[in-house]
Amino acid sequence: MSKGLKGKLVLAISSRALFDLSESHQVYLTQGIEAYRQYQIEHEDEVLEPGEAFPLVKKLLSFNASLGRDRVEVVLVSRNSADTGLRVFNSIQHYELAISRAAFSGGRNPHPYLNAFGCDLFLSTHADDVRSALDAGFAAATILAGGTRRAQSNELRIAFDGDAVLFSDEAERVYQAGGIEAFQVLERESARSPLRGGPFKGFLEALNLLQREFPDDACPIRTALVTARSAPAHERVIRTLRDWDIRLDESLFLGGLDKSAFLEAFAADVFFDDQAGHCERARQVVATGHVPHGISNPLRDLPAD
Structure with a gap:
C-alpha cells in the first residue's frame, strides 16, 4: 500500500x-x-x-x-x-x-x-x-450511536475483539460449522501455529509503534483484547501475538460472558467487534465500532446506517 x-x-x-x-x-x-x-x-x-x-x-x-x-x-x-x-x-x-x-x-x-x-x-x-x-x-x-462517554482522561483505552477483527475468521468458521468441540480440537492442535492476521492487525501494529515512543510507565495509550475465547483456546492467541511482536496491555478471555461489564471495568473509549449482537450490547456502555468482516457478516446483515 x-x-x-x-x-x-x-x-x-x-x-x-x-x-x-x-x-x-x-x-x-x-x-x-x-x-x-x-x-x-x-x-x-x-x-x-x-x-x-x-x-x-x-x-x-x-x-x-x-x-x-x-x-x-x-x-x-x-x-x-x-x-x-x-x-x-x-x-x-x-x-x-x-x-x-x-x-x-x-x-x-x-x-x-x-x-x-x-x-x-x-x-x-x-x-x-x-x-x-x-x-x-x-x-x-x-x-454506532449510543455509547456512554467516558470521564475526561488523558489516557486512551482501546479494546478489540479477537477473531475476525485482530485475527482472521478461520477459527470462527470452524466453530460455526462444527460447534465448540470442533473449535477446541482445532485450537489445541494448532496452539503453536499463529493465526492469520485480521483487518485490524495493521492498525494494532501502528498503535503499538506509537505506544513504544512513550516511557513504559507513562504511556497514555492502553489496549485490551476482549474475546469470547477461554482456555484451551487462549494459547494460540498468546503465541500469535508473540509471533507478531505485538503487545497488548490487557487480555480478557471471557468464555462467552457478556463483554459489556468488562468493557466498563476496562474503561474503554472505543471497542471494535465483528458480531452485531456483541456490538448492540457494548454500545450501551462504550462507543462501539462494528467491523462487518468475516463469516458472521453476510451482506444481508449490514447494520442500519
Whole structure:
C-alpha cells in the first residue's frame, strides 16, 4: 500500500462519525440532496455537537503535543461536497482540532482515497463505505450511536475483539460449522501455529509503534483484547501475538460472558467487534465500532446506517 503520510498513524474519519449530523442527515433522507445542501449552507456558522468518535480523535491528536512531533494525522474523508462540508470545517476550527486535510467525494464512496492518504483506520457511519474499505484491505468500522462517554482522561483505552477483527475468521468458521468441540480440537492442535492476521492487525501494529515512543510507565495509550475465547483456546492467541511482536496491555478471555461489564471495568473509549449482537450490547456502555468482516457478516446483515 502507498503511504501518503509516512511515519504517522493515520485515522480517516467521516463527517458523521466526527460530529453529530443527525438533524441534517434527516433532511437528506426526507427531502433529498438539494435540500440537504441548502440546509448546510444556511447553518454553516452553527457549530456541530461532537459525534461518537470525537473523543477518540481529540485524544489521538493530543499525543502530537506530548511527543513534541506530529506522529498522528486525522483526515476527513466524507461523502459531502466541499460546499456542504464547509460547516464541518468550521466546527473543526471551533474545537481547535488539528485537522487540515480532507477528501470530499460528492456523494460517492470515498474509500479510494484511503490508500492515497496511507490510512491505518477508517471510521464512518456509512456501512457500505466501511465494507468497501475492509475489502480493500483497510481496518474500518461502522461507528454506532449510543455509547456512554467516558470521564475526561488523558489516557486512551482501546479494546478489540479477537477473531475476525485482530485475527482472521478461520477459527470462527470452524466453530460455526462444527460447534465448540470442533473449535477446541482445532485450537489445541494448532496452539503453536499463529493465526492469520485480521483487518485490524495493521492498525494494532501502528498503535503499538506509537505506544513504544512513550516511557513504559507513562504511556497514555492502553489496549485490551476482549474475546469470547477461554482456555484451551487462549494459547494460540498468546503465541500469535508473540509471533507478531505485538503487545497488548490487557487480555480478557471471557468464555462467552457478556463483554459489556468488562468493557466498563476496562474503561474503554472505543471497542471494535465483528458480531452485531456483541456490538448492540457494548454500545450501551462504550462507543462501539462494528467491523462487518468475516463469516458472521453476510451482506444481508449490514447494520442500519
